[in-house]
Amino acid sequence: MDILDSILGGLELIADPSTAALMVFGTLCGIVVGIIPGLSATMAIALLIPFTFTMDPVVAMALLVVVYVGGISGGALTAILIRMPGTPSSVATVLDGYPMTQNGQAGKAIGNAVVASFVGTVVSGCFLMAFAPTLARFAVQFFYSEYVAVCLFALAAVVSVSGKSLLRGLVTMTLGMLAATFGMSEVDGLPRFTFGISEFNAGFSLIPALIGFFAISQIMKESMADNRDRLKPGAMVIGRMLPSFSDIYSNIGNYIRSSLIGTLIGVLPAMGGAPAALISYAQAKNASKTPERFGKGAVEGIIASETANNATIGGALIIALTLGIPGDPATAILIGGLMIHGLQPGPQLFTQTPEVVYAIYLAVFFGSIVMMIAMLTLSRYLCRLVDLPKEYFLPILFIVAATGVYSMNNRMFDVGVMVGFGVLGYLFERMRYPLAPFVLGMLLGPIIEDNFRRLVEVDGHAWGLFTRPISLAFLIAAALFLAFSIWKHHQDQQKSRDSEDAQLETNVAKAEKTL
Amino acid sequence: MSQVNKNSTYDRTVGLCLLVFCALLYWNTFSFKTRLFVELNTTFWPRTILAILAIIGLILVIRGKLTDEVREPISWKSLLTAGVGLFYVVLIPVLGFIPLTIVFLTLSFSVIKQDFSRQTLVKGVIIAVLATVVIHTLFGQVMKVQLPGGFWE
Secondary structure, three states, X not given: OHHHHHHHHHHHHHHOHHHHXXXXXXHXXXXXXXXXXXXXXXXXXXXXXXXXXOOOHHHHHHHHHHHHHHHHHHHHXXXXXXXXXXXXXXXXXXXXXXXXXXXXXXXXXXXXXXXXXXXXXXXHHHHHHHHHHXXXXXXXXXXXXXXXXXXXHHHHHHHHOOOOOHHHHHHHHHHHHHHOOOEEOOOOOOEEOOOXXXXXXXXXXXXXXXXXXXXXXXXXXXXXXXXXXXXXXXXXXXXXXXOOHHHHHOOHHHXXXXXXXXXXXXXXXXXXXXHHHHHHHHHXXXXXXXXXXXXXXXXXXXXXXXXXXXXXXXXXXXXXXXXXXOOOHHHHHHHHHHHHOOOOOOHHHHHHOXXXXXXXXXXXXXXXXXXXXXXXXXXXXXXXXXHOOHHHXXXXXXXXXXXXXXXXXXXXXXXXXXXXXXXXXXXXXXXXXXXXXXXXXXXXXXXXXXXXXXXXXHHOOOOHHHHOXXXXXXXXXXHHHHHHHXXXXXXXXXXXXXXXXXXXXXXXXXXXXXX | OHHHHHHHHHHHXXXXXXXXXXXXXXXXXXOOOOOOOOOOOOOHHHHHHHHHHHHHHHHHHHHOOOOOOOOOOOOXXXXXXXXXXXXXXXXXXXXXXXXXXXXXXXXHHHHHHOOOOHHHHHHHHHHHHHHHHHHHHHHHHHOOOOOOOOOOO
């Protein structure tokens, strides 16, 4: 009965005309940001958070979730039309989407991508509804040692997937944890790294840091990017967009497989949509009867990519809501949004404020329906957004971000933090140091410290980490994750050395022959 | 060739910077206030992180280059954009939101477009005024945020 009440409560709020209108607006905003190359769903959520300060937490979270759904989906449009993924998660959509546009089948490609995005979101939303409450009930058993172990597992997972170098992931993760130690210590209320400056007492607030990291660094990058060679979608003929029944029917297996892959990858901390789409694309190609058509305009490729990248939404939300661990940077910002409204992600969210949880569930479904309708009917017009003059919207976005951050606490210091983190994010990206581990380090560092210190305070030692079964299981999983990634890293390096040697031998042979 | 050499040393430079950074922050931890009779005091966690970071820094210095990926060049113009943004943050309490935002936006439009012609400036001023009014109304009137008014307020 309680669950039914909560669902009805959430439904009642979303059915309210003003909230529904706000959510339609949010989905459209997400799609628009997703379409514009260089702007991402993460950036859209980050920029929108300040506007939610005065809202009811339920409405605020629903709004942020629909922006997330719209942002992930919108990227497909430019990936198909101009070979430029609007968001990184649509990177695999380019492979078959653009060839279809060249073959005069842009409408068919867009229609299938939109339906795939819808299916991926809805299926992962069902997984979210089914598994999040169970995981939350399981997490109620967590004590200090379990929280430390889960966070260590999340950090091990994120470092393992941080690009070609584990060490670079470790550097940014540790720096994130260090950044979180500035200001008052939560355990004993004593200042750290304040350098005698009173503004540092509150430390680096999460939202200014995240907005800087994901929005300002992107503005910096885009402001000087040369887009003169970018293709123009203006004159393209899109044609009929509604996918045929045979396209949908013949891909049912593809939809299910890609949804599962996307949801599972979404659960892994900081993996995100792009790897999910690429892995799902590769699996679809392996399973296809006509793999030779992949890369030349195969609908299966688009469906695999778009279903999987959208399915990461539900997966990422499962661990974000139940354990407070973000599945990707966008959910990290969503967690920040929850905290701003005084809500702590974790099992207590399900027991104390279930209406927020159900509003998030419903927002996933609502957002996906609005996204599908909007993209199937408005894509012809939406694709023209690519031509928006960046010289005008980038500085305006900076002002919106700065004013939004200022409005949090009426402190210019926060705006300075935002710019500082923007520069840091920009430098990390340029030097190929991954951003996601930094964010996770900043979010999870304080949880590890608080729980570890309390564990030692209560028990007098930290053996609880190894003697409690759940905690031990997570520590073993973390160790296995790291060991596997170190092994894989060595294998990749060996392969690369072997191919370099083979290349060298061929060159030497060629040179000898010439002589 | 010089590009390759540059790329092979930047991980080492990062490592060196980390070592110096860690040393300075570690030294700062001695100024932390601590509580008596606790198992782990305030300095425990920051020092642990700094020790891990220093070890990573040392490995970076020794190995020099982690991967053969080509680093994307750092654009000084992009850093200048951030510098101008920081300048905006410093000046806004003095000059106020409305005038400074209009000036900032107008100049940014021209700098990014790399066009300082009269026509672009006039168009920029019009868009800047409109954008400033919309943002001020949204935050100041709708969300009731007290935006900095500057020294004349």
